[in-house]
Amino acid sequence: MNDEAAYQAQPDPRQEKFIVDRELLTEDQLNGLAEEYCTRYHGLNDTENPMGELSRVLNAISRGDLVVWFDPVENSAGLGAPE
Numbered sequence: 001m002n003d004e005a006a007y008q009a010q011p012d013p014r015q016e017k018f019i020v021d022r023e024l025l026t027e028d029q030l031n032g033l034a035e036e037y038c039t040r041y042h043g044l045n046d047t048e049n050p051m052g053e054l055s056r057v058l059n060a061i062s063r064g065d066l067v068v069w070f071d072p073v074e075n076s077a078g079l080g081a082p083e
Contacts, residue, residue, distance in 0.1 A: 020068040020077065022061060033068060034058050037079045 022030060034057040038050045057079070060066040067082045 015073050017069050017071045019082065020070050022068055025068065030058070030061060030068075033077060033079050034061065037066070 025033075034054055035051065037057055038053045057066065061068075061079070064082065066079045068077055069080045070077045
């Protein structure tokens with residue numbers, strides 16, 4: 001092992017995105033994240049009614065197909081696929 005490899009900076013784990021347990025969030029918070037997901041991902045695709053996907057998104061959250069990710073660097077949360 002060379003000296004450079006030993007001194008390379010490691011990423012700060014406090015700045016890594018993490019999954020928030022949906023049980024810790026209120027229904028209003030989950031609905032808000034689902035609405036944002038619908039308008040962001042479907043509203044930009046010239047979909048006439050992006051909120052028509054809301055029930056499917058909420059069901060995907062319930063099944064665990066979509067999870068809540070929190071980004072501590074941006075101090076924001078959003079829905080995404082689990083890894």
